[in-house]
Every structure is written in C-alpha cells, then in structure tokens.
Amino acid sequence: MTTGRPATRAGHRPARGIGQMRTCIILNPTAGRRRRGPLRLFIETLQAGGAQVRVLVTRHAGHGGELARQIVREGATDCIIAAGGDGTIAEIAQAVAGTSQRMGIFPAGSANVLALELGIPFAPAAAARLILSGACATIWPGVIESTCDGRPTPPRLFVQMAGIGFDACVVHRLPLRLKRLIGRAGYVLTMLGAAMTYRFPVIDVRIDGTAYQARAVVVSKGRLYGGAYVICPQAMHHQAGFCAIMQEKGGIIPTLRMGWALLRGRVEQMPDVRIVCGRDIDIQAATAIPVQTDGDISGTTPVRIRDAGRPLRLAIDRAARPS
Numbered sequence: 001m002t003t004g005r006p007a008t009r010a011g012h013r014p015a016r017g018i019g020q021m022r023t024c025i026i027l028n029p030t031a032g033r034r035r036r037g038p039l040r041l042f043i044e045t046l047q048a049g050g051a052q053v054r055v056l057v058t059r060h061a062g063h064g065g066e067l068a069r070q071i072v073r074e075g076a077t078d079c080i081i082a083a084g085g086d087g088t089i090a091e092i093a094q095a096v097a098g099t100s101q102r103m104g105i106f107p108a109g110s111a112n113v114l115a116l117e118l119g120i121p122f123a124p125a126a127a128a129r130l131i132l133s134g135a136c137a138t139i140w141p142g143v144i145e146s147t148c149d150g151r152p153t154p155p156r157l158f159v160q161m162a163g164i165g166f167d168a169c170v171v172h173r174l175p176l177r178l179k180r181l182i183g184r185a186g187y188v189l190t191m192l193g194a195a196m197t198y199r200f201p202v203i204d205v206r207i208d209g210t211a212y213q214a215r216a217v218v219v220s221k222g223r224l225y226g227g228a229y230v231i232c233p234q235a236m237h238h239q240a241g242f243c244a245i246m247q248e249k250g251g252i253i254p255t256l257r258m259g260w261a262l263l264r265g266r267v268e269q270m271p272d273v274r275i276v277c278g279r280d281i282d283i284q285a286a287t288a289i290p291v292q293t294d295g296d297i298s299g300t301t302p303v304r305i306r307d308a309g310r311p312l313r314l315a316i317d318r319a320a321r322p323s
C-alpha cells in the first residue's frame with residue numbers, strides 16, 4: 001500500500017493488459033473496525049477478475065478528497081473506490097461528482113448507510129464483483145453551505161443526509177477515541193450525556209419558499225438513517241431534491257419516542273413529525289445550532305442546502321434490493 005502519492009507499492013504503475021480495468025482504492029485506515037482481512041479479499045477478487053489495483057491510504061481528514069482530485073486529473077483510472085464509511089465516500093464524491101469518473105464503494109465504515117441504501121454488497125468478494133461487472137448508475141448528491149465561527153463555510157457535498165439539532169450535537173460532542181474504541185455504542189453514550197444539556201431551540205426551516213418550525217431536522221437523500229433504519233418513505237438518490245424530516249417537539253421524551261419509532265420503521269406515523277420533500281432548503285435559528293453531514297461535523301446554522309448539480313457515476317446495480 002502507498003500513503004498519499006498516487007503510485008503503486010514500487011512507486012510506478014504496473015504494465016496494463018488489454019482491456020484491464022484500472023482501479024484505485026482510497027482507504028481511510030481509521031474508518032469502522034479497521035479489519036484488514038476483508039480488504040485483502042476484496043483486492044484479491046479484483047485482481048483475480050483481471051483488474052489492476054492501486055491502494056492509497058489517507059493520512060488525515062480531507063486527504064481522501066485531495067487524492068481523488070489528483071487521480072481524476074491524471075485520468076488514468078477506470079474506477080476510484082472509496083474504502084471507508086459515509087464520510088470518506090462524501091469526501092471522495094466531492095472530487096469525483098460532475099466528472100465522467102466512475103466511483104465504487106467498499107463498505108468499511110461503522111454505519112455504511114449509503115451502501116445499505118443502494119444495495120452495495122458488504123461481502124468483499126461480492127463488492128469486488130460488482131465493480132468488475134462495470135455496473136454504473138447516476139446519483140445526485142446534495143451540497144450544504146453552513147457556518148463556522150460566524151463565517152460561511154465552503155460548499156460541502158453530502159451523499160446521504162444532513163442533520164441539524166440534537167443528532168448533530170451528538171456528532172459534535174462524540175470523542176473520536178470513543179467512536180474508534182466502541183463504535184456505535186459511543187454514539188449512544190454521548191447521546192445520553194447530550195440529552196441532559198441540549199436545549200432543543202426552535203429551528204426555522206424554509207423549503208421551496210414555505211416556512212416551518214421544528215426542534216430537530218434531518219435533510220435526507222435516502223430512506224435510511226444511522227444504519228438500516230427507515231426514517232422516511234422515499235429515497236431521492238436518483239433525482240435532485242431531499243426529504244426533510246422535522247421533529248416538531250423538543251426534549252428528551254419526544255427524542256426517545258423518535259428513536260423508538262426509528263427502530264421500528266414508524267417515524268412517518270409519528271404525530272409530531274412532519275416530512276416534506278423539496279429542493280431548496282434554508283435553515284436558521286436564533287442561536288448557532290450544530291450541523292452534521294454524513295456523520296461528520298459540518299459547522300452550525302444558518303445553512304443552505306441545494307442539489308449539487310453534479311451527478312456522481314457510482315458502481316451500483318439499480319436492480320439490487322436495498323436494505
């Protein structure tokens with residue numbers, strides 16, 4: 001494996017057979033449970049299928065995007081594969097969306113919601129075979145502009161969802177070490193702590209010109225949230241637009257009720273939840289409310305969410321059944 005530079009282990013590109021698929025894996029070594037066995041099997045299956053495989057390992061947050069930009073510029077790779085979770089996928093997608101570059105996913109994060117949503121196999125050999133098959137479909141990511149220390153942040157692409165309010169507060173407070181140590185249980189522990197102090201301020205939401213108020217908002221491209229849990233009835237990956245899931249009551253009890261409904265796939269039936277689909281979403285509040293996108297810290301309100309206008313060519317089988 002190499003870190004950083006787009007080169008092979010020997011520092012130069014191997015000879016390429018006629019028709020050989022050139023793949024480049026960008027690996028986030030900190031994602032998920034960091035098991036290397038599945039990745040090895042994934043690589044071996046790609047190679048057995050005749051693909052050339054380069055592996056680049058990220059060194060810091062944001063590095064995946066830098067590497068992907070460099071590979072796209074070189075134009076010598078048929079498929080850039082994100083090996084990590086939704087955060088890594090979003091970083092790489094930011095560099096790849098709007099180009100003709102095909103992108104693949106090797107689900108290696110903690111939650112892997114996008115992979116669950118799009119029916120991307122978790123079994124390494126099956127994930128490799130999907131990439132080898134040449135399958136490709138277009139998805140339409142969203143873009144968010146938020147605020148950091150009172151200043152607007154650069155537009156950031158997201159592939160699955162943006163959370164504004166309590167869930168983002170948990171993401172902001174979750175110590176990275178705890179997440180790496182105990183995975184999803186880290187979210188639960190941090191959530192219990194945050195529930196004691198978070199005040200659930202009123203959030204003003206404007207969707208395609210219509211105003212709403214909520215105490216927590218998830219702006220979603222997909223049906224799933226946090227794993228294989230259904231948060232809204234409609235997925236919008238293959239078209240522009242989003243569903244905004246607005247929790248209208250704040251406090252610990254309504255939030256626990258929401259969590260319970262999520263576990264049972266009943267969010268849509270909650271009396272204090274409103275789901276509205278739209279394309280242009282603006283969110284603000286009297287105080288700066290935390291924001292997360294695809295499970296990573298993403299500044300605070302005010303935020304502006306739009307279609308990125310840059311489609312992403314992803315190695316997915318549209319006939320595959322999502323979870």
Ligand SMILES: Nc1ncnc2c1ncn2[C@@H]1O[C@H](COP(=O)(O)OP(=O)(O)OP(=O)(O)O)[C@@H](O)[C@H]1O
Pocket residue numbers: 028029030031032058059060061062063064084085086087088089091108109110111112113294295296
């Ligand atoms: N080498 C690195 N060191 C530290 N952070 C990194 C490194 N490479 C990538 N990152 C950051 O780690 C963040 C989290 O990674 P990612 O989302 O892929 O994994 P995860 O959180 O385990 O999975 P999921 O989002 O599916 O729960 C990414 O947004 C990325 O910015």
